[in-house]
Each structure stands twice: as structure tokens, then as C-alpha cells.
Amino acid sequence: MYKEFYIGCQNNVHSHRLDMSSFTSIEQLTTTLAKVFGFVDTKSLWLVDHKGSHLSTLKDVQETKDNVELRATCHVLGNYDRLFSLYGPMIKTVNMGTTIYHTNDPAIARHLLREDGFFTKSTSDSSHPLHYMADQDCLFTCDSASPAFAPSHKFVPPTMSPRAVAHFMPLIQDAAQSIFPAFDQLAEADLAVNVYQYMFKLASQIVWRVMLNQDLKHFESPKTPPSVPIRLFGQYLSLMKKSSMQPQWFKYIPFGVSTKLKNVRQQVLDTTEEAMDVSIQKNGPPLSLSDPKAIQGATCVADFLYRARDKDGKGLPYNLVLGNVVVSCGAGFTTSSSLLSWALYSLVRYPGNQERLFEEIASHRGNVDKRWTYDEIHDMKFLDCFVKEVLRLHSPSFQTARNAKQDAILPGGYLIPKNSIVIACFPSIHKNPAHWDNPLRFDPDRWAQQGLAAQMARQGSYTPFAAGGRGCVGFNLALTQVKVVLAELAYRYEFDDSSPEAVMYDPEFLVVRPLNFYAGITKRVH
Known part of the structure; x- marks a missing residue:
């Protein structure tokens, strides 16, 4: 029995046929393939079928009906997966004197995320991976023990609740549709696009609209650059x-990166504050935090945070309003742009999904001018399953780090010393073969099983937005945003993979984003 192996594109000069009957193990096969194709490191060789599923055994390779693609590594965080497979569910790394523990075990991750007497989030700790962006006036970046955490955690989550996001649905849909003129021109010119660059502009357009109810005008033409506020955020x-990546003492030098950082941070604050001054109704009536419908009186998130009052008539201090708006904008479009990019990647990379999604959207839409409601967008079953699977296999969030408040012995007998940093590695948890069937296969239908999402969330196997007291408060907005964008784009356009080479993620960015994913765009005519 012969099998065709290739690198790059099928049916090109970089392909080779091998007689499979001569091989007795996957190691023997990969050693031969490494010699044939010139792979320097045999252990980095990755065999996948046409759907991108990992072929890990000789039987897998023999039984697949597809030609087999060779890759240098799995394209998302394969190094961590390999370390977990070699050393078990808890590994310890030491990099330039910094010790960090990592886990892919959901049973361990559940304890890390609880915010109890054992573990907490302290970004002020210089060993914490987010120390460089620590800001004690913002919900996401402050310590759990910070004075800003409790009031922020009381006022910010109501702005991201299902009722709140439902109120902002028109803003989300209008912002999503703003990309149409640019994509129409690109489709007519038959040009492929770097998807992340456009999703970066689209995500920031949506988030800025919801947070501050202002149009950034990112798509007046296909070449419109990101607006000044977003460029400042990117620079920041x-x-x-x-x-x-610099020693701590660098921040005391009156020039260089640290000085630039301080200046740009102030520009970000000033620019956001200027936008807030236009958006909030300073003389508007107070909005009761205890009234679920109060959000409907706000024009945007910033307006609600400025006017919201608790049962004692107290509001969120202005510095915390500004800080949380800034961080919600920055964190919101940074993660959402990556999620949208991976969603489009999944549409074109895994055959059949684009057609199924279009059929479902078309059956629910009725007419081209459809205005989606919150319930309608979340009631589409395949869309929901598709987004869940994107978040499982291509989660933008790599890690969430926790600090050990005392010596702790985790399940499995792992001793974590006090003050240690422990990371729950979400992509590896989501692909842990002990908890997922065929974990490297992109299969939205796995989520059609009743109650699977709740079950996997309870056991900690599915945590795209973390969990516990420091879980992402913006998950409702993020899910709604990606579903609305998919509902708009998949209905109007058909996309194809035009990437000139294997898609790689950015190992030096805050989140997992694709660097070189290109897609062609065809405007649908029926």
C-alpha cells in the first residue's frame, strides 16, 4: 500500500510516495520522512490529514484516505503539548531565573482559578506574566487584593450581562456591517487579505462603539489605517x-522604552477621556445598579459606568471608570481580533463548515436587511457549536497565571511553594486526550451533545474565558460579537484559504494570533 506525503500544497514538486508495508512504527516512518524531505529535527515532524487532524500512530496514517501533509510543528503551541505528553500534567520551567509551573490538567486548573486561601491573581508580583501591564485601577490588570477590584467587580459585570449586550446589539451589528464597503471592493478586485489586519480593525471598531458609541471609520476604503486611538493602543x-523583557531597573532611566511607555500610556488615557467626554451624559439621571433594565438608559458602557449608582447611592470613582474603559477597550479588541481571525481560519481550513454555517444563517435571516436580536443570534445551533469548537481548538487566550499564597499540594501530589507562579495552559487543557475524544480534530458536532459544554466547564476541561472570581467578565460580549460578525460575513461572502505558506501564530504577542493567514473573498450572488 502506497501513501502520498507532501509539504506545502498537494500535487506539487514537494511530494513523495512511500510503500507503507515496509514500516512497523510511526517513529520509523517519521525518521524516513525526515530524511526524504530534509527535516533537521525528526521530533518536530507533524503529520496531519486534510482537516488538520494530527495522525499520531502508524494506524492513523494507514487508515486515512487523504494524502498526508508534513509540518514542522503543530501550528498552535505544540511545544507545550509535547512537554505535557513527555513529563505529565505539571511541568516546571526556569527561564533566566524565573520559575513558572504549567499544567494541562483541568482538576489542577480548577483549584488555581478559585481565588481562595491557596491561589490568587497578583499582577504586582514581578514574576507574574502580566506584571508589565499591571494597573491597579482596572479590573483585568489589578491584584485581587487591590482596593479597585471590589468596586470594579461590582460595576463592570452588569455592562457585559446578556441584557446589556442585547441592548447594544444594534451598535454591534452596525459596526460589523461597516466592513462591507471595503470587502466588496476587495472581492471585486479579486484580492486576498491578511485576515488578522482586517479583524483587528473590525474588532476595535465594534468594541469602541459599544464602550464609547463612536464610529472609528476604519473601512472608508480597503486601505484605511487604524484610527489614532487604536494606533495608540497598539503602540502601548x-x-x-x-x-x-528588560530588567526592572530600566524603568528608572529617563529615556528609552520606559519613558516612551509612560508618554504613550498618558496619550491613551487622554484620548479615551476625550472620547468619554463626548459619549457620557454628565447631566443624565443616575442609573440604578440594582435595576437590570437600567442599562437600557445608557448610550454605551462608559455612560453606564459614569452614571451607575449602588443601593447606597455611591458610584464608581472617576479614575476607576476611566481605567476600566481603557482596559476593556484594549483587552476587548486584542482578544476579539484574534478570535475572529481564527473563526475565519476555521471556516476555510475545515471543509464543509462554511457551507453549513451559510445554510443555517440563510434559513434564519429572512431578508438582507435583517436586524438580529440577542436571542436569535444565540439560538442558531450550528453557529453556537462552531464558535465553541473554535474557542476549544484555537483559543486566543494562552494562559492565566495565578500566585501561590502559601505552600500548596495539588492533585497528583505536586508541591507548589509559596509565591510561585502557576499557569493553567488553556490550549493544552482543551486538547488534553484524557478528557477529549480525538482532541486535534475540529468537530463542531461534538457540542451538539446535550449538556456537554456545562459538563466540560464544571470539570475545568473547557475554559476559554477562564473561571472563578477572575474569569473574563466580557465573555457575553465576545461571544455575541463573533457570532454577529460570522452571521454577517458568511451570509454576504464566501472565503477561501489563500495563505502562501503554513499559518503560524505570533509567539511574542499577548494572545495567540495568526501572523500570515490570508483569505480570498467572493461576494455571494444568490
């Missing part, structure tokens, strides 16, 4: 990342 994130 880039400088923070550079700062994180």
Missing part, C-alpha cells in the same frame, strides 16, 4: 511587551 501594547 507593543511598548509594554518590550518593557517586560
